[in-house]
Structure formats: structure tokens, C-alpha cells
Amino acid sequence: MIHLFTDFGLEGPYLGEMAAVLRRAAPEIPVVNLMADAPAFAPRPAAYLLTALAERLELGDVLLGVVDPGVGSERRPVAVEADRRWFVGPDNGLFELVARRAAVVRGFVIAWRPSQLSASFHGRDLFAPVAACLARGGTDGLRPEALTRFPDWPDDLAEIVYVDRYGNAMTGLRAASLPRDAVLLAAGRRLVHAPTFSAVQPGDPFWYANSSGLAEIAARDASAAALVGLGVGTAVGVVLR
Amino acid sequence: MIHLFTDFGLEGPYLGEMAAVLRRAAPEIPVVNLMADAPAFAPRPAAYLLTALAERLELGDVLLGVVDPGVGSERRPVAVEADRRWFVGPDNGLFELVARRAAVVRGFVIAWRPSQLSASFHGRDLFAPVAACLARGGTDGLRPEALTRFPDWPDDLAEIVYVDRYGNAMTGLRAASLPRDAVLLAAGRRLVHAPTFSAVQPGDPFWYANSSGLAEIAARDASAAALVGLGVGTAVGVVLR
Amino acid sequence: MIHLFTDFGLEGPYLGEMAAVLRRAAPEIPVVNLMADAPAFAPRPAAYLLTALAERLELGDVLLGVVDPGVGSERRPVAVEADRRWFVGPDNGLFELVARRAAVVRGFVIAWRPSQLSASFHGRDLFAPVAACLARGGTDGLRPEALTRFPDWPDDLAEIVYVDRYGNAMTGLRAASLPRDAVLLAAGRRLVHAPTFSAVQPGDPFWYANSSGLAEIAARDASAAALVGLGVGTAVGVVLR
Numbered sequence: 001m002i003h004l005f006t007d008f009g010l011e012g013p014y015l016g017e018m019a020a021v022l023r024r025a026a027p028e029i030p031v032v033n034l035m036a037d038a039p040a041f042a043p044r045p046a047a048y049l050l051t052a053l054a055e056r057l058e059l060g061d062v063l064l065g066v067v068d069p070g071v072g073s074e075r076r077p078v079a080v081e082a083d084r085r086w087f088v089g090p091d092n093g094l095f096e097l098v099a100r101r102a103a104v105v106r107g108f109v110i111a112w113r114p115s116q117l118s119a120s121f122h123g124r125d126l127f128a129p130v131a132a133c134l135a136r137g138g139t140d141g142l143r144p145e146a147l148t149r150f151p152d153w154p155d156d157l158a159e160i161v162y163v164d165r166y167g168n169a170m171t172g173l174r175a176a177s178l179p180r181d182a183v184l185l186a187a188g189r190r191l192v193h194a195p196t197f198s199a200v201q202p203g204d205p206f207w208y209a210n211s212s213g214l215a216e217i218a219a220r221d222a223s224a225a226a227l228v229g230l231g232v233g234t235a236v237g238v239v240l241r
Numbered sequence: 242m243i244h245l246f247t248d249f250g251l252e253g254p255y256l257g258e259m260a261a262v263l264r265r266a267a268p269e270i271p272v273v274n275l276m277a278d279a280p281a282f283a284p285r286p287a288a289y290l291l292t293a294l295a296e297r298l299e300l301g302d303v304l305l306g307v308v309d310p311g312v313g314s315e316r317r318p319v320a321v322e323a324d325r326r327w328f329v330g331p332d333n334g335l336f337e338l339v340a341r342r343a344a345v346v347r348g349f350v351i352a353w354r355p356s357q358l359s360a361s362f363h364g365r366d367l368f369a370p371v372a373a374c375l376a377r378g379g380t381d382g383l384r385p386e387a388l389t390r391f392p393d394w395p396d397d398l399a400e401i402v403y404v405d406r407y408g409n410a411m412t413g414l415r416a417a418s419l420p421r422d423a424v425l426l427a428a429g430r431r432l433v434h435a436p437t438f439s440a441v442q443p444g445d446p447f448w449y450a451n452s453s454g455l456a457e458i459a460a461r462d463a464s465a466a467a468l469v470g471l472g473v474g475t476a477v478g479v480v481l482r
Numbered sequence: 483m484i485h486l487f488t489d490f491g492l493e494g495p496y497l498g499e500m501a502a503v504l505r506r507a508a509p510e511i512p513v514v515n516l517m518a519d520a521p522a523f524a525p526r527p528a529a530y531l532l533t534a535l536a537e538r539l540e541l542g543d544v545l546l547g548v549v550d551p552g553v554g555s556e557r558r559p560v561a562v563e564a565d566r567r568w569f570v571g572p573d574n575g576l577f578e579l580v581a582r583r584a585a586v587v588r589g590f591v592i593a594w595r596p597s598q599l600s601a602s603f604h605g606r607d608l609f610a611p612v613a614a615c616l617a618r619g620g621t622d623g624l625r626p627e628a629l630t631r632f633p634d635w636p637d638d639l640a641e642i643v644y645v646d647r648y649g650n651a652m653t654g655l656r657a658a659s660l661p662r663d664a665v666l667l668a669a670g671r672r673l674v675h676a677p678t679f680s681a682v683q684p685g686d687p688f689w690y691a692n693s694s695g696l697a698e699i700a701a702r703d704a705s706a707a708a709l710v711g712l713g714v715g716t717a718v719g720v721v722l723r
Contacts, residue, residue: 001261001264001265003257003261004257009646009647009648010251010252010492011492011517011518011519011646011647012517012519012644012646012647013516013517013535013694014646015515016485016486016514016515016516016517017516017535017538017693019514019515020483020485020514020516020538023483023512023514024483024512024540027512030264030265030268032257032260032261032264033256033257033260034254034257034258034261035252035253035254035257036252037252037253040648041703053254053258056258056261058265069703070680071678071679071680072677072678072679072680072681073680118692118693119677119678119690119691119693120678120679120690120692120693121693124693125693162253164250164252164253164255165250165252165253166250166281195313195360196312196313196360196361197312197313197361198311198312198313198314199313208360208361209360210359210361211258211359211360211361211362211365211366212254221282221310242502242505242506244498244502245498251492251493271505271506271509273498273501273502273505274497274498274501275495275498275499275502276493276494276495276498277493278493278494294495294499297499297502299506403494405491405493405494405496406491406493406494407491407522436554436601437553437554437601437602438553438554438602439552439553439554439555440554449601449602450601451600451602452499452600452601452602452603452606452607453495462523462551
């Protein structure tokens with residue numbers, strides 16, 4: 001299975017053109033659009049979100065990840081094999097947490113170039129053909145080479161990394177790293193843990209372990225983002241009792 | 242074929258994660274995203290919309306319906322077989338009209354539980370695996386049991402149940418239940434019937450039988466919702482001559 | 483492969499219902515949603531965008547194009563074979579540029595009618611079954627007949643035809659038709675060429691050859707549409723040195 005993780009948005013021809021390349025090159029491989037509204041041009045928060053979602057990948061799966069503000073510049077195109085899942089995209093930290101958390105990691109630079117490479121759409125022209133090849137078991141055009149690493153990035157990111165359409169605000173903190181009596185601080189507000197929406201009163205913001213394993217700030221029947229004042233990048237404090 | 246009908250929105254990872262489960266469990270079954278912007282947290286209007294769209298299901302098809310404000314509470318997960326189409330989702334009335342209008346109905350509670358069940362995402366963890374199983378002809382983990390019924394809900398709902406991006410406002414009234422000279426009243430405005438957009442003057446709101454068989458309030462080259470003042474939940478009156 | 487090009491938007495049941503017809507009639511043919519936000523009700527700008535995207539179609543591919551303000555009126559449903567790619571949709575100019583630029587073109591009227599034809603959704607009821615048939619190699623229900631032609635439409639359209647979510651504004655001008663030292667004029671602003679985003683300073687609008695071969699007005703780390711004041715239909719001047 002090939003999973004798409006991009007900041008392309010759902011509008012316009014971008015996702016469709018990339019999907020067409022994948023379906024053409026690997027018609028027997030299912031393609032799933034995991035998300036198209038990853039933090040735009042922001043590989044750092046995107047990396048924490050990507051890694052949480054990648055927990056559900058299975059052996060041989062490929063995640064095609066494109067959050068790529070440097071497209072057209074000198075940043076390298078790479079592939080990463082992490083515990084026998086593949087990740088394809090730009091060498092800008094998007095796969096830093098995947099690489100850091102995996103038991104067995106191998107980095108590759110994509111040496112192959114298509115006959116036509118647009119300056120602005122490597123997702124379609126470069127990454128998609130490589131992702132299709134990897135999903136079919138090939139490793140053509142890859143050259144073993146160390147990824148650029150980002151050792152100063154934390155293991156968990158105490159920031160909002162995504163706000164969904166209902167105003168639920170995901171942090172870059174793994175919920176399993178927090179005791180249940182931890183209090184989160186965000187935008188001047190104290191947020192205690194609740195197991196799920198139905199356990200709190202309407203309008204009361206709280207935090208809980210979301211379905212991707214991240215600590216998420218939510219409110220019942222209300223937008224926590226609007227209520228508390230949260231957006232991608234808002235800092236989150238953690239108070240341990 | 243598996244049809245998705247949810248209020249998840251198209252953004253975020255929710256649809257993609259659910260699709261990944263379906264494609265993994267039933268790779269040979271096509272999955273179609275019927276709509277992801279069903280009335281949010283509102284099973285009652287959603288039920289009328291779902292039932293209209295479900296007219297196009299064929300024998301053996303499965304509709305995975307998730308409009309589920311009670312996720313994480315005690316509401317039961319259910320499956321409904323209605324005239325040999327399957328419906329999977331929460332027991333909150335979402336399938337009330339499907340059940341009411343079908344000639345042969347059987348209700349089931351989903352007794353099966355996955356090894357990992359998140360508190361907030363039963364669409365992915367519980368309903369999708371069951372939908373995939375049903376689409377392949379299995380009925381594992383289902384226990385015959387009566388659905389919760391909603392006898393006070395009307396057979397047709399005289400309210401707006403959906404407004405599309407062009408401002409066309411669908412009611413919960415089956416067009417076939419209305420004579421062509423019926424007048425609809427909404428937000429203080431009288432709306433007469435026209436067969437289609439090209440039969441009226443630009444800017445004139447009217448009602449017509451839409452492509453799902455519902456009475457829909459529309460305007461040529463304009464947003465009927467903006468023009469008349471309509472949103473999900475707006476009451477609609479019916480004047481029969 | 484079947485490519486969808488519509489102004490339906492991603493919301494609502496429209497894309498899903500059309501995809502369901504295609505998957506049912508031609509389960510072995512991949513369906514890709516190329517774009518659902520083509521210029522609404524505007525076949526002329528849509529035609530230039532469609533033609534640029536259609537460059538990537540391969541032999542035997544089908545593009546189902548629906549930008550159809552005249553649905554329900556007397557406009558004819560047509561199919562066009564252009565250099566062995568098929569195009570299916572309304573006879574309103576949407577395929578004018580495809581036909582004009584192809585070496586070998588054949589026009590057909592769709593004489594077939596389904597048993598149930600809604601007044602407002604020919605994409606689902608009429609065009610999708612024909613597209614599925616063509617994708618499988620059939621030409622049932624087509625009658626050779628000349629398309630309506632639009633000889634007064636220019637070969638390249640000096641207007642904005644699409645603005646993406648990041649504010650990049652595509653023109654209807656093929657980049658290959660412009661020398662690299664051409665200056666574009668739009669909304670009172672002079673825009674010079676740059677090869678790609680990373681070649682300019684943040685906030686400086688410029689034009690470049692986008693990944694579909696169109697001249698596109700963009701700005702690094704900013705919305706060119708907001709910065710310059712561009713929308714679909716904005717006129718663009720070309721100054722050749």
C-alpha cells in the first residue's frame with residue numbers, strides 16, 4: 001500500500017496527477033490519501049504528525065511524504081527504510097522522527113532522474129515513480145547514503161502540529177509519554193486529562209490520547225482551538241505532578 | 242462496493258486511515274467516498290440524506306455510515322441488512338429511514354471488538370473491519386438484535402438537510418411525495434416547482450426533484466441558500482393546492 | 483485510466499456518485515480525480531486548463547470533463563477522440579483547445595440515453611457510463627458528428643484560469659509560447675521570469691513555467707494572488723522585448 005502525506009491541499013490537480021503516476025506505474029498497489037493538509041512548508045511539525053500516523057504502516061508499505069519548501073533548490077531527494085517500511089521524499093527532516101524511533105534504519109539518496117523533471121513538482125515527477133517502484137519491491141536508482149539528521153529536534157514536540165476541522169488540536173507529544181495526571185498548558189489555559197469526549201461537560205477543553213497516539217486538546221461540542229486559542233505552532237507546556 | 246458516508250470532512254487523516262483499513266482487509270472491493278460532509282454530529286437530518294443516496298446501492302453493497310456524536314459512550318455499534326444492502330455504523334437513528342423503508346430488514350449488534358479500539362475513532366477501528374467483512378460476504382461477529390427505533394421521526398423531513406457548495410439546499414422531503422404544484426415555504430419565501438435550472442430566470446429560487454430524488458431549493462446562477470437564507474435545520478413548509 | 487475534471491467541488495455526494503458508476507461499470511480501470519475545482523460554470527478558462535493537464539494522458543485514456551452550466555438545456559453531450567485519447571462531456575467549448583491542438587480529431591454526439599436521466603446530473607447518469615465504455619474500448623451509442631467549434635477563442639488565453647490554495651495563479655498561456663525575457667502585466671504589476679521559487683526573494687512575485695506547462699504567476703513564501711490582486715478571469719498582458 002502507498003500512503004500519501006502532503007501539504008498539497010485537496011484542491012487543484014496536484015494530488016490527482018501524483019495518483020495518476022502511481023496508478024500507472026503500480027496498478028496493483030492500493031493508494032491511500034492519508035492527509036493532504038499537513039503543516040504547509042513546515043517539515044518540523046509535519047515530521048511528528050507523520051511519525052504518529054506511520055505507526056499503522058505494515059511491512060512493505062510506502063509512505064510518500066511531500067512537505068517540501070525547498071523544491072527546486074539543492075535539497076536531496078531521499079528514501080528511508082525504517083523497520084521495513086519505506087519513506088520517500090525530501091531530505092529536510094520530514095523523516096527525522098521515523099528514522100530516530102526505528103530499530104533498523106537505512107538511508108538512500110535518489111540518484112535516478114526522470115527524463116522530464118519539473119522544477120516545482122517533484123512529488124509527481126520524482127518521488128511518485130520511486131514510491132511505485134519501492135511498493136513493487138524494487139530499489140532501482142537508490143544509492144545508500146546518510147540522511148541529514150536534526151539532532152536538536154526533541155523526541156516529542158511540545159507544540160500544536162495540527163488542528164482538524166472541528167477544532168481539535170493535536171500536539172507533537174506522544175500520549176504514552178505523559179502520565180494521565182499530567183496537566184498541559186497552552187495559551188494560558190490549564191488542560192487536564194479525560195479519557196474521551198463523552199467523559200467531560202460540553203464546552204470544557206481537555207486533553208486525551210487521540211486515535212494516532214498523540215496528546216490532543218479537544219472540547220466536547222466545541223472547537224478547542226477557538227476556545228483556547230490554538231494554532232499550528234502554539235507552544236504547549238507540560239506540568240508533571 | 243463499499244460506500245463511505247461520514248461527517249469527518251475531507252481534511253485530516255480520518256478518511257485516509259479508514260480507507261487504508263478497508264483496502265487492506267478487502268483489496269478486491271472498490272471503496273467510494275460518497276460524502277464526508279454529512280450534517281455534523283446530527284444523525285437525524287443525516288438519516289434522510291443517507292437514505293436518499295442509498296437508493297443507488299446494489300445487492301451486496303455496504304454503506305459505512307459514521308455520524309456519531311456518541312462515540313466513546315454506551316451507544317451500540319450496529320449493522321443493518323435492508324433489502325440485501327448492508328449498513329454499518331452507530332445505533333443512533335442514522336439508519337432509521339433505511340430500516341423503515343425497506344421491505345426486509347434485519348438488525349445486528351456488532352459483538353466483535355478489535356484488539357486495539359481507540360475511544361474516538363470507531364470508524365477506523367470497529368466499523369471499517371466489519372464493513373470489509375460484510376462486503377466479502379462474511380457476517381462474523383454480528384449478533385441478531387433489534388435496532389433502537391425512532392418512531393417519532395417523520396417519514397419525510399420538512400427541513401434543509403444539506404447545502405452544497407453552490408448554495409443548493411436539499412430538503413429531507415422525497416420529491417415523489419410532492420405534487421408538482423406544491424409550494425414550499427422556507428425563511429418566509431414561497432418556492433414553486435420548476436423541472437430544472439434552465440427553466441427559470443437567473444436569480445429566481447425554485448424547487449425541483451434533485452438527482453437523489455429529494456426536493457431541493459435552488460436558484461439559477463446564484464446561491465439559493467444565500468438568497469433565501471437557508472441552512473441545515475431550516476424548517477420547510479409544504480402548501481398543497 | 484479515467485481522469486475526472488469537474489467543477490463539482492470535493493464536497494457533497496457528486497464526485498462519489500460519479501465514481502461509483504465508473505467503478506461499477508469498469509472495475510478494472512483506475513479512476514483518478516484530476517481536479518474538482520475547475521473554473522465553475524466557465525467552460526472557456528476551464529478549456530485551457532484542461533488541455534494543459536491532458537498533455538499527460540496516455541493512449542486509450544479517457545478524460546471525463548464536466549463544466550456544464552447548460553445541463554438540462556439543449557446543449558449536446560459529446561465525445562471527442564483526439565490523438566487516441568478520449569474526452570467526454572458537454573459540447574460547450576470545454577474540449578475546443580484539445581480538438582484544436584490535436585493532429586487527428588474525431589467528434590461524436592452521444593446518442594445513447596440511460597433508462598433514468600436526471601435533469602441536473604448528466605455527469606453521473608450519461609457521461610460516466612459512456613466514459614467507462616470508452617475506457618474499456620467500446621464506442622457504443624456514439625454517432626460521428628462535428629463538435630460545435632469556437633474559432634474566436636485564442637490559441638492561448640491571456641487570463642488567469644486557476645488560483646491554487648497557495649495563491650499561485652495559472653494563466654491560460656503556454657509557457658513554451660513565451661520567450662524567457664517576456665514580461666507579464668497583471669493588475670498593474672510587471673512580472674519577470676524566474677526558473678523557480680528558490681531563485682527569487684521571499685515576497686517577490688514572478689512568472690515561471692509551471693508543472694503543467696502553463697505560465698504561472700507566483701511568489702516565494704507568499705500568495706501571488708493576494709499580493710498582486712489576481713483571480714480567475716484577471717487579464718494578463720504580455721510584453722515581448
